[in-house]
Amino acid sequence: MKKLINKAEDVVPEALAGMAAAHADMIKVFTNPNYIVRADGPIQGKVGVISGGGSGHEPMHGGFVGMGMLDAACPGAVFTSPTPDQMLEATKAVNGGAGVLHIVKNYTGDVMNFEMAADLAKAEGIEVAAVVTNDDVAVKDSLYTAGRRGVGVTVIAEKMTGAAAEQRRSLKDVAAVCQKVNDLGRTMGMALTSCTVPHAGKPTFDLPEDEMEIGIGIHGEPGRKRMKLASAHEIVEMMAAAVVEDLPYKSGDEVLAFVNGMGGTPLIELYLIYNELENYLKGKGIKITRRLIGSYITSLEMAGCSLTLVKLDDELTKLWDAPVKTPGLRWGA
Amino acid sequence: MTISRDSIVDWIKAFAVAIEANKDYLTDLDSAIGDADHGANMHRGMQAAVGKLPTVADKDIGTILKTVGMTLVATVGGASGPLYGTLFMQLGTSTAGKMELSLSDWTAAVEAALGGVVARGKAAVGEKTMVDALTPALEALKAAAGGDILAALKASAAAAAAGRDSTIPLVARKGRASYVGERSAGHQDPGATSSHLLLQTAADTLR
Numbered sequence: 001m002k003k004l005i006n007k008a009e010d011v012v013p014e015a016l017a018g019m020a021a022a023h024a025d026m027i028k029v030f031t032n033p034n035y036i037v038r039a040d041g042p043i044q045g046k047v048g049v050i051s052g053g054g055s056g057h058e059p060m061h062g063g064f065v066g067m068g069m070l071d072a073a074c075p076g077a078v079f080t081s082p083t084p085d086q087m088l089e090a091t092k093a094v095n096g097g098a099g100v101l102h103i104v105k106n107y108t109g110d111v112m113n114f115e116m117a118a119d120l121a122k123a124e125g126i127e128v129a130a131v132v133t134n135d136d137v138a139v140k141d142s143l144y145t146a147g148r149r150g151v152g153v154t155v156i157a158e159k160m161t162g163a164a165a166e167q168r169r170s171l172k173d174v175a176a177v178c179q180k181v182n183d184l185g186r187t188m189g190m191a192l193t194s195c196t197v198p199h200a201g202k203p204t205f206d207l208p209e210d211e212m213e214i215g216i217g218i219h220g221e222p223g224r225k226r227m228k229l230a231s232a233h234e235i236v237e238m239m240a241a242a243v244v245e246d247l248p249y250k251s252g253d254e255v256l257a258f259v260n261g262m263g264g265t266p267l268i269e270l271y272l273i274y275n276e277l278e279n280y281l282k283g284k285g286i287k288i289t290r291r292l293i294g295s296y297i298t299s300l301e302m303a304g305c306s307l308t309l310v311k312l313d314d315e316l317t318k319l320w321d322a323p324v325k326t327p328g329l330r331w332g333a
Numbered sequence: 334m335t336i337s338r339d340s341i342v343d344w345i346k347a348f349a350v351a352i353e354a355n356k357d358y359l360t361d362l363d364s365a366i367g368d369a370d371h372g373a374n375m376h377r378g379m380q381a382a383v384g385k386l387p388t389v390a391d392k393d394i395g396t397i398l399k400t401v402g403m404t405l406v407a408t409v410g411g412a413s414g415p416l417y418g419t420l421f422m423q424l425g426t427s428t429a430g431k432m433e434l435s436l437s438d439w440t441a442a443v444e445a446a447l448g449g450v451v452a453r454g455k456a457a458v459g460e461k462t463m464v465d466a467l468t469p470a471l472e473a474l475k476a477a478a479g480g481d482i483l484a485a486l487k488a489s490a491a492a493a494a495a496g497r498d499s500t501i502p503l504v505a506r507k508g509r510a511s512y513v514g515e516r517s518a519g520h521q522d523p524g525a526t527s528s529h530l531l532l533q534t535a536a537d538t539l540r
Contacts, residue, residue, distance in 0.1 A: 033407070054410075077377075080370050080410040108508045109412035112453060116406065116415055138512075144504075145511035199373045204364050219368040221509055 001201045008198040012055045012077060019062060023327045026066040033083065035090040036062045037072045047165040047174045048072065048094030051103040051158055052087060053110055054079040056197070057218055060155060060297045063328025069162035070103075070326070078197050078300070079219045081109035087117030091126055099127035099171035103158055103178060105150030106134040107219070129171050131178040133157055135187045135308065137246040138215030138224050149217045152260050152308030153185035155296045156320075159329065163322035177319065181310060186246050188239040189306035191216045191223065191262060195299050214238070218262075218299045218306075232269070236276035239307050244284060249309055251285030256310040256320060261295035264303035270294065273305055290320050296328065334482050336434040340540045341394050342386055345401055347534040349379035355530060362523040366510040370411060371523040378409035378417070393432055399425030412508055413524065416454050416463065423449035436482045439539075440474040443489075447471050454507065461505040461517060463524035466496040470532045483540075490536035493529040500525045 005011050013031065020029035029036050035052075042048065051061045052074030061073035071094035076082035091100045100121070104114045111132060118128045133150030161178040169177075191213040194203035197220060204220035207213055212235070215224035230238075249255060259274045261267070274293050281288060289312060297306070310316065323332030352359070352375045359372035382401045389400045402421030406414055427442040428434060434442070447467045456462040473492035477485035500522035505511045510522070 076410045077370070077374070079368050080374055081412070081414070083407050083410050083414055085407045108454070109410065109414070112412060112415040113410065144506050145514070146506075146508055149512065197369055200360055200364065200369045204369045217509075217512060219509065221368050221512060224512070224514060 001196050001198070003196070003198060005198055008201070011198045012075060015055070015058075016062070016075065019327065026325060026327060027062070030089070030093075033086040033089055035072055035074045035086050035093070036065045037090065037093050038065055038067070040067070041071050042094050042096040044096045045098055046096045046168055047098045047171050048091070048096060048100040049103065049158070049162050049165050049174065050074065050087065050090050050094060050100060051154070052076065052082045052090070052114070053105055053107070054081055054219060056300045057298050059328030061158070064155070064158050064326050066324070066326030067333060068166050068322055068324035068326070069158055069329065078199065081107065081113045084113050084116035084120060087114055088120045091117065091121040091128060092124070095126050099129065101161065101165070101171060101175050101178065102128060102130040103154065103161065104130055104132045105154050106132045106147050107149060108146045127171060129175040131157070131175055131182065133182045135182060135185045136217065137186050137188050137242050151189060151218055152187035152258055152297055152306045153182055153310065155260070156185060156256060156258060156292070156308065156310050157181040159324060160316055160319040162324070163319040166322065181316065184247070184316070185308060185310040186243045187306050187308040188242045189216045189218070189223075189262070189304065190214045190235060190239060191299075191302050191304035192229070193264060193303040195220045195263065195302035197300070212304075216299070216304065218297060220299055220302065232272055233276055236273055236280055236307070240277055240280045243307055243309055244281075244286070247309075247311065249284070249286050249311060253286050254289045254312045255281070255286055256290040256292070256312055257281070257288045258292045258308035258310070260297055260306045260308065262302040262304040262306065263295055263298035264301040265295070265305055267294065270305060273307075277307060290317065336439055336482065336539045338394050338397070338432050340538055341397055342390050344535055344538040345386060345397070346383055347538045348531055349383045351530040351534050352376050352379045352527065355526075359523050359527055362521055362526055365520045366505060366513050366517045367523065368509055371413060371527065374409045374411050374413055375417070375527055378405040378414065381408040393428075393430050394434060395425045395427075395429030395431060397425070398428060401425075412454070416450050416524070419449040419453045420446045436474070436480070436485055437478065440471070440478065443467075443471050443474055456507040459503060460507045461500045461503040461510060461522045461525070462507050463522070463528040465500050465503070465522065466493040466525040466528035466532070469493065469496040486536040486539055490529070490533045493532040497521065497525040497529040
């Protein structure tokens, strides 16, 4: 294992300390239990929006705390869901009297820990709603699995939901926006390499030099299918077809396209992939009207990418364009 | 013969030792079909639980077990935290106020624990989870009702071992392992493996 770390067990707290030092104008970091809140929160009368998950996906979620996006994020150990005490404290910290929305990625551990936290927060008199994101089309048969995983769409949902909360909409409305983004969004991911969890010390799975893994999630778990490495053109065609056919996205649709790097893929390749994606969608009559290209929901140093589409209407386009000021995403402010 | 409070404390310590000894093994099993964190997470949680024992070792069995459960919920994370946390909290609720346990007390506690795990994780037998080890262990305890406690504990550990082995050919339908689908067949479930350690150390220490 070759990593820029001191001790494996100190990776999360030391990275949090670095975030706190670097972004004191936007966020505050609490430890024991660990959570990150907006520096200017809690905001009275505004729905608090929180999310959380294992660490190792940076900038998600902590990098999305700030004006126009999340009010708090709860980082767990690397690739391990945070614990209910973290979400309970974060929920209390961001509660401005209008209720708190939990955005939860559909992973068994995340769902169970957030459920326990919501029960505890409700017992303390805080109104809590939850939306579970589950946009991963790689998981086909949800009857026989834990259901589709929450992946790329989570970033888009956090942005748009945060913008809706900023407009002082009710908890019910804010939750409805988040649900809508999830319902109109689909994602497919792939990996060129595995990744190494610091405390494990070796790659999570073996992937030979000439092979790729299609349908990966974001926790270094293997995907659905292993194939010989193909060209970017072929890879995008295969992934985009799976995404487009699933919703389905139709000719005439306007979409937000999110080309995400898994952590170890350079931007030059992501732009190449974006070009392939735009050409593919053009051929289907689907128009990209908003886009996000970069590494925003990562899997440590894994090389690879995910493609997310979200069907847009006026409401979602405006929520996307609204100002946002966080360590990981910033425009208009 | 009954199970003493002191042996309950010994059991928690023995489980922590077993988790530590099998930390890398559990993580290896998890990396084949999951996300390679089961050993490290359980180790972190059980170390914290053992650290709490001195504060409750003079209390009733229910308090000791509930404290272990709450500590695991707050320190383990992942799916194992809520599942093992719920398991111990249900053991504790079932044994509240007791300073010693009969075989039927222990069987009732294990039944409550399994019920809690099933309610939290919504898994059934045959879905390649810890339920596959815990369910036959409970059945073995029930079958041994009225008999010798040590023999019953041994039988439940043996049943858990068989249940653990039964997960090898199964296709996972719950948790992260379900995402690898058919490829999960041929791998032993890490949760069923740690659940066997729980019952094996119980057979080794409870007196």
